[in-house]
Amino acid sequence: AQKITQTQPGMFVQEKEAVTLDCTYDTSDQSYGLFWYKQPSSGEMIFLIYQGSYDEQNATEGRYSLNFQKARKSANLVISASQLGDSAMYFCAMREVDRGSTLGRLYFGRGTQLTVWP
Amino acid sequence: GAVVSQHPSRVICKSGTSVKIECRSLDFQATTMFWYRQFPKQSLMLMATSNEGSKATYEQGVEKDKFLINHASLTLSTLTVTSAHPEDSSFYICSATPGQAFFGQGTRLTVV
Numbered sequence: 001a002q003k004i005t006q007t008q009p010g011m012f013v014q015e016k017e018a019v020t021l022d023c024t025y026d027t028s029d030q031s032y033g034l035f036w037y038k039q040p041s042s043g044e045m046i047f048l049i050y051q052g053s054y055d056e057q058n059a060t061e062g063r064y065s066l067n068f069q070k071a072r073k074s075a076n077l078v079i080s081a082s083q084l085g086d087s088a089m090y091f092c093a094m095r096e097v098d099r100g101s102t103l104g105r106l107y108f109g110r111g112t113q114l115t116v117w118p
Numbered sequence: 119g120a121v122v123s124q125h126p127s128r129v130i131c132k133s134g135t136s137v138k139i140e141c142r143s144l145d146f147q148a149t150t151m152f153w154y155r156q157f158p159k160q161s162l163m164l165m166a167t168s169n170e171g172s173k174a175t176y177e178q179g180v181e182k183d184k185f186l187i188n189h190a191s192l193t194l195s196t197l198t199v200t201s202a203h204p205e206d207s208s209f210y211i212c213s214a215t216p217g218q219a220f221f222g223q224g225t226r227l228t229v230v
Binding site: 035037042043044045047091093094105106108109110111 | 152156160161162163167209210211213215219220221223225226
């Protein structure tokens with residue numbers, strides 16, 4: 001089964017508007033972390049935001065916030081005041097903390113291509 | 119913040135040759151590094167976990183004799199694609215995790 005599901009292959013948003021990118025996850029671990037990365041066409045993976053499974057507050061980093069709903073196993077990324085430079089592929093990822101030899105590996109979703117138009 | 123440096127960023131090689139990709143942690147020690155592969159418009163797939171001082175752990179379906187991983191120091195892991203063929207053309211990217219996951223810049227390999 002997919003550990004990370006991103007159901008939106010593509011999203012479009014007008015500049016200065018907010019956009020939500022969906023992510024659901026599947027794990028039986030109690031301790032895990034959720035990440036969002038931005039990947040522009042250059043290929044680099046840019047870390048955006050992190051949410052720990054025990055964090056009670058939703059993570060925020062500037063224009064990025066993570067809408068963490070643990071019971072629903074969702075970790076949606078909200079980008080406020082979109083900018084043209086936000087156009088990129090966005091990946092949701094999960095790290096299961098309790099796993100032995102694979103500790104630290106990330107499971108990625110298929111990504112969402114975000115296009116911001118003027 | 120922690121930085122992971124990957125080199126080269128782009129390489130073109132002839133079919134049958136070998137290519138070495140380096141992944142360095144610049145300001146922290148990384149006992150574990152991860153190597154991912156990404157095909158165009160697809161997600162990142164873990165190839166192997168690189169462990170300092172011991173053998174790498176490969177994911178199912180990844181040929182360990184083709185993708186040689188060496189993690190000889192706490193700051194350097196290398197991935198060697200041996201006898202490369204056009205189907206090995208892909209984007210390879212490493213990461214290290216002193217907490218959150220930091221990625222190298224990635225290497226775009228083209229085998230002609």
